[in-house]
Amino acid sequence: MAEFHDDSVVLDIHDRPSIGHWFGLSIQHLFAMFGSTVLVPILVGLDPSIALFSSGVGTLIYILITRGKIPAYMGSSFSFIVVMQSLMKTTGYPGIAQGTVAVGVVYLIVALIVNFAGSAWIDKALPPIVVGPIVMVIGLSLAGTAATDATMRAVSATKSVYDLKYFAVALITLAATIVYNMYLKKFISLLPILLGLITGYIVALLFGVVDFTPVTQAAWFSLPDFQIPFVTYHPQFYWGAVLSMAPIAFVTMTEHMGHIMVLNEMTHRNFFKDPGLNHTLAGDGTASIIAGFVGGPPVTSYGENIGVMAMTKVHSVYVLAGAGMFAVLFAFIGKLSALIRTIPSPVIGGISFLLFGVIASNGLKVLIDNKVDFGLKRNLMIGSTILVIGIGNASLQVGGYTFSGLAIATVLGILMNFILPKHAANEEANGDAK
Template identity: 65%
Template sequence: MTKQVHDVVLDVDDRPKFFQWLGLSLQHMFSMFGSTVLVPLLVGLNPGIALFSSGVGTLLHIWITKKKIPAYMGSSFAFIVPMVSLMKTTGYPGVAAGVIAVGVVYLIVAAVVALIGTDWIERLLPPIVVGPIIMVIGLSLSSSAAQSATVLNGHYDLRVFAVAMITLGVTIFFNMYLSGFMGLIPILLGIVVGYLFALWFGLVDLKPVTEAAWLAWPDFDIPFIDYQPHMYWNAIIVMAPIALVTITEHLGHLMVLDELTGRDFIKNPGLHRTLAGDGAASIFAGLVGGPSVTSYGENIGVMAITKVHSVYVLIGAALFAIAFSFVGKLSALIQSIPGAVTGGVSFLLFGVIAASGLRILVENKVDFNLKRNLMIASAVLVIGIGNAYLQVGTGSQVVQFSGVAIATVLGIVLNLVLPQEAASERQLHS
């Protein structure tokens, strides 16, 4: 059932005119571009492949949801911590196993939702669990951002810090003072300005860019072809639980889209289809060498401002992303962005993630006078941010659970087992 939404320029099923379609699709591509390529840069993956997998993942999502949901699938920040750790210990095969496992979790939850509905998700992941976990995801990345923004070749470098702070400052400025199309791409503009200052300070090596071909096939990492087949249980166990957190983000995005378009996407095409779309996109990303993907709030913001909800515009953005991934010089240019620039932008991006968790607690009026809520949030925050990891096994059989994964599971368990009131609170109220 569709509600009446006023001032819509293009509705979900409307097809834009050709040149209008080009402009609107490019706008969406540039809105997601900065964040989508930043994740592989931070992890150590190929940004060209991330662009490719985000485009194909978006097309898969749109196909699975019967062209009823205007959503773009970009690189997920939620999995940066475990992916960085896995790149150091197992290389890409471990990351691929984790990314594919995330997609499988989505498919399993989609199957469960199709069978029994959605009420159990709200019970498993209420705001008191989701808010602190999202805060942990953002704050646990802060040391990585600080390292990138201060250190060059293992030593403190004032030039790196200066470029990082300039990048942070201009990105904040663009967020606050630009409007229209330019106001939709402040992260990309911040990276561009930061990159120019990095060139000035001598922090950029342009040789790989000049040597790269204009057209180049992305260097795909195919885990089951390029590497010896192996089950990376460590990667699977570390990354799979975090999918439960991004599923809540997925639900939030659907609710916003419902409000924008006047529809109920959880019922039509159904939450099971939207989850399956996300899962299929992540599995594809894992198979070709990209990071895990998720629906992007940046593109929802574009739709909210422009009143253009056409799914065909998102299809166009996906096709542009795929095309850009085959431009060799563009991939080389992106890879030449120094840590000073990515670190400066990361200060803002990771902080925004953490603030989003705080916003969930505030908007849902979580009462921290209740000991139950205080216990859950305290344990999740300190274990997750401090990365109190669990390591089991020895030698090549070591399995390590990251602090984020431990915090996620602990938050869910505490929420299920703790009473609504502590004994002292019940006594006080009696």
């Protein structure tokens, strides 16, 4: 059977561009994901170079496991920031590493189940009333971090003071990012986060809150700060880290499947059938496992790169693979890593005001798009429980282990969805047919 070829696109999935075009198109994808991918490690306290490296390697692994049939880029996931920030304070990277590997293992287990039982059960476990509030929690629970970054200047290891200059830098960064989102056109409109970071950095330089010394002292080429078990650290098992991060994998799976649906529409194919959802989940999971073993955060497919493909009509997997290769190369440029590390907290705070709000708004969009009826007590109970426990970070401490509020909220949401009846007793008594 001849391979399907979409004549409406510039380059279809298996079309190979010329060397010159290949370079430009791949760099374009690198820029599209760059701002978000390096922002995650900055917020958590990881090495941005490792995030670039793991995203590039993860993309290449994903393309390999999906048999070169799906054009997708794997970048740092924002869904785990809250838990990773908490783990960074208690366990350091070893705990994050185990949680990241556990996330990948969950993906592989689900991929195995899907291979034998299909995927209908995922929709039952994670309906919109569960997914929407959880995504909202991911964004809103980070609001305090954004506000602190935007307003507080550290004067010592234990003390911070309010700084109006910091807040001014944050607001200018926020305003610039909003303008870029609203008024730019064509490809450059896909880079609002990166452009916002650059603008905020320049403003911070003018305000005198940037220390450029590390950049001048850094070597042009240097190894990323790899964190490899039994090589750079001796691991011990952290149940709390594993059980805090693993449940969130079910949330990111819904995002993953949503991206596959968009790609299906865009490329006029059905990737759920060929190469199959089991292969796409296995590719995503394996990429996260590799990230955990080298020192990076969990990775997930990136909507930014899907946006680039939609606009350019270039769907070639060779272009995405090229972007992955460039990401790996950039990870070894020492001055780039040092430059990223000098981005001051008010710039990150200004970007975070918008970014974390957009994450929360996407959760609200899930509820609206699926017309979730909060007139039903069942939906009201599930949504309310997830929101307050998650945003309030009502963590569970058992022995020496701590399970984040987000993890608890995710588990409770899934359980309530299975346990609660469709209608409350008084709704049935009143003949409520909604």
